[in-house]
Amino acid sequence: xxxxxxxxxxxxxxxxxxxxxxxxxxxxxxxxxxxxxxxxxxxxxxxxxxxxxxxxxxxxxxxxxxxxxxxxxxxxxxxxxxxxxxxxxxxxxxxxxxxxxxxxxxxxxxxxxxxxxxxxxxxxxxxxxxxxxxxxxxxxxxxxxxxxxxxxxxxxxxxxxxxxxxxxxxxxxxxxxxxxxx
Amino acid sequence: xxxxxxxxxxxxxxxxxxxxxxxxxxxxxxxxxxxxxxxxxxxxxxxxxxxxxxxxxxxxxxxxxxxxxxxxxxxxxxxxxxxxxxxxxxxxxxxxxxxxxxxxxxxxxxxxxxxxxxxxxxxxxxxxxxxxxxxxxxxxxxxxxxxxxxxxxxxxxxxxxxxxxxxxxxxxxxxxxxxxxxxxxxxxxxx
Numbered sequence: 544x545x546x547x548x549x550x551x552x553x554x555x556x557x558x559x560x561x562x563x564x565x566x567x568x569x570x571x572x573x574x575x576x577x578x579x580x581x582x583x584x585x586x587x588x589x590x591x592x593x594x595x596x597x598x599x600x601x602x603x604x605x606x607x608x609x610x611x612x613x614x615x616x617x618x619x620x621x622x623x624x625x626x627x628x629x630x631x632x633x634x635x636x637x638x639x640x641x642x643x644x645x646x647x648x649x650x651x652x653x654x655x656x657x658x659x660x661x662x663x664x665x666x667x668x669x670x671x672x673x674x675x676x677x678x679x680x681x682x683x684x685x686x687x688x689x690x691x692x693x694x695x696x697x698x699x700x701x702x703x704x705x706x707x708x709x710x711x712x713x714x715x716x717x718x719x720x721x722x723x724x725x
Numbered sequence: 726x727x728x729x730x731x732x733x734x735x736x737x738x739x740x741x742x743x744x745x746x747x748x749x750x751x752x753x754x755x756x757x758x759x760x761x762x763x764x765x766x767x768x769x770x771x772x773x774x775x776x777x778x779x780x781x782x783x784x785x786x787x788x789x790x791x792x793x794x795x796x797x798x799x800x801x802x803x804x805x806x807x808x809x810x811x812x813x814x815x816x817x818x819x820x821x822x823x824x825x826x827x828x829x830x831x832x833x834x835x836x837x838x839x840x841x842x843x844x845x846x847x848x849x850x851x852x853x854x855x856x857x858x859x860x861x862x863x864x865x866x867x868x869x870x871x872x873x874x875x876x877x878x879x880x881x882x883x884x885x886x887x888x889x890x891x892x893x894x895x896x897x898x899x900x901x902x903x904x905x906x907x908x909x910x911x912x913x914x915x916x
Contacts, residue, residue: 550731554734557738558746561739562747562750566778566782567778567782569782573788576788577784579788597844598843598844601839604789604836606790607832607888608848610830634892636793636795638772638790638793644785644791646792649794649796651795651893658754697790699829706883
């Protein structure tokens, strides 16, 4: 009886190890992550509007139907990335994600940016070159350092009224998303 | 023979504990990375640049676009304030105030995160488009049958969830530590 109890205790301890391994390796082995969903969209070096799901349709990215979304993928191995343009006075926010779906950086237009989005994304090597002034960038560029070369940026824009959505989304689509030549 | 039985017992316990605990951590998650405030649950570190391992695993499993910490926070309720599962056959009143934010949305969704509001109406409530009491409080109704004041008509059958998204919020910024106590309650009125 005591021996069986010891096996149960051993099983619990082994189970805790399995649990820790599952939690730690899941982000590396998952085949259906947000990045794989994003990778299927044609948004490399260009701004693409994310279609909002119709009522009753699955919404795997958990998009808020009251918002408009623009997506841009960047491959930093081809050079630093930038996302620039002008957005409406309404609330908007921008988030930079790495290839695990974690948010590397986010901000909103309430943080003193105003209407102009001028975002530069650099990997650690490019940030070093930037610090050594070996890369020319436009003044006022908001610099974000990414851990990985595969990143994507999502801009969320809140139309104040549903009737303004089409005009706001046209402005979202005009955002320039590209690599900076170095 | 006894050794083999004990070994089998150990394996069964290990696999049950290992995978069961992992499933719980990434679904309910309250003992790990998720926080609960009344009926509302949220993963507070989901929008952080350096999420802890549990939150990182949650982000992977969830596979959705998380809001960055500066952008806002999403809270989910799957049960009312008395702990009973939200059912579309019942009428619910969301009552009270919300934490300080630039604006918020409150959407009824099914298990695939699809809006279950009437297709030709608004998908849910928007803070700029609701009627409030003189003290700023709100009473929002979700039901399949007609309700007073602010009402979103539900469709379909079965359980549902409420997704409250606070944009540009100070809920966990340390500004006003009682912000989480201002989350609204969810009251089941009738079924």
